[in-house]
Every structure is written in structure tokens, then in C-alpha cells.
Amino acid sequence: MQDAHKRGREPAFLKELMMKIAVASMDGREVSGHLGHCPNFLVFEIEGNAVKQVEKRTLGGDGGCQCQHGGLFSLLGDCQAIVSGGMGQGLVRMLQSHGIEPLMTDETVAETAVEKFLSGTLSKQNGHSCDCNHG
Incomplete structure (x- = not known):
């Protein structure tokens, strides 16, 4: 198994225990109210059931409503979950897809969180919180 680590590959069972969770956060501390x-x-890298490291990532643009969410997927596509106080139903469907x-x-x-x-x-929360004029 050590040879797999030397080559930069994790054994299959470890991949199941590793994940990344992104949290929308304007200030690097609090959960943002709208994704x-x-x-x-903040991208939390999880190994087993513990936080291994935290990375800050920033999406380009002015921070206003990003109705075209393509940049979000290139920035956070390696994450398995995204936490926010709310998000539009269209974005929910896109994330799930x-x-x-x-x-x-x-x-x-x-x-x-x-x-x-x-x-x-x-x-x-089961609902979504978005007053923007998109799906």
C-alpha cells in the first residue's frame, strides 16, 4: 500500500473516506446567506471524519448574482457538497446534476457547519431562498 501513496494514488478504501466540502463564506468565518x-x-478537505485542511477559494466577478454558474463548477467541481444559507432552485438542480x-x-x-x-x-433547510429572476 505504501507504493500507491508514493505514486500519489490512494487505495480505493481511502478515497471513500476522503471528501471536500465547500462553504460559501464572504468573510472566511460565517456561512453566506445566498450561494x-x-x-x-472555504473548502474543507475531510479525511475519515476529521478536517485535514482548509483552503480559501475565490470566484472571479463582482460578487453579484451569478446567474451563469459555470465558474462555480470549475472552482468547486472537486467538492462533494456545498453549504450555504440559501440558493436558488435552478442552482440546486445544477449542483445535483x-x-x-x-x-x-x-x-x-x-x-x-x-x-x-x-x-x-x-x-x-428544504426550501430555497432566492429572489433573483432566474430558475
């Missing part, structure tokens, strides 16, 4: 309005993300789980929550602290997600206690 489509937030250009800044890319194999990314959209997670809307009322949790306000990014790190706490990830910890609660990992423990299975993250409170999730």
Missing part, C-alpha cells in the same frame, strides 16, 4: 451572491468559499450535494442550513459558523455535517447533526 449565488458569494464569490468566496454535477454530483454535488447542495446543503442549505441556518448554521452561521462555517467550521461548525462542517463539524455538524460530519456528525450528522447539521440542520438543513
Whole structure:
């Protein structure tokens, strides 16, 4: 197994235990209220059930409503889930079609949201919060 690590490949069982969770966060601490309005993300790399590292990523543009969400997928396409306070239903469908789980929550602290997600206690909102004029 060590040879697989030397070549930069993880054994199959480890891949199942590793994931990345993006949290929309304007200030690098709090969960943003609307995914489509937030250009800044914290990407938590999870190994097993623990945070291995946190990376900051920024989407280009002015931070206004990004009705064309293509840049989001190139920025966060390696993530398995995205956490936000809300997002439009069209973006929810797009995330799901890319194999990314959209997670809307009322949790306000990014790190706490990830910890609660990992423990299975993250409170999730079923609806969406978007007053933009798109799907």
C-alpha cells in the first residue's frame, strides 16, 4: 500500500473516506446567506471524519448574482457538497446534476457547519431562498 501513496494514488478504501466540502463564506468565518451572491468559499478537505485542511477559494466577478454558474463548477467541481444559507432552485438542480450535494442550513459558523455535517447533526433547510429572476 505504501507504493500507491508514493505514486500519489490512494487505495480505493481511502478515497471513500476522503471528501471536500465547500462553504460559501464572504468573510472566511460565517456561512453566506445566498450561494449565488458569494464569490468566496472555504473548502474543507475531510479525511475519515476529521478536517485535514482548509483552503480559501475565490470566484472571479463582482460578487453579484451569478446567474451563469459555470465558474462555480470549475472552482468547486472537486467538492462533494456545498453549504450555504440559501440558493436558488435552478442552482440546486445544477449542483445535483454535477454530483454535488447542495446543503442549505441556518448554521452561521462555517467550521461548525462542517463539524455538524460530519456528525450528522447539521440542520438543513428544504426550501430555497432566492429572489433573483432566474430558475
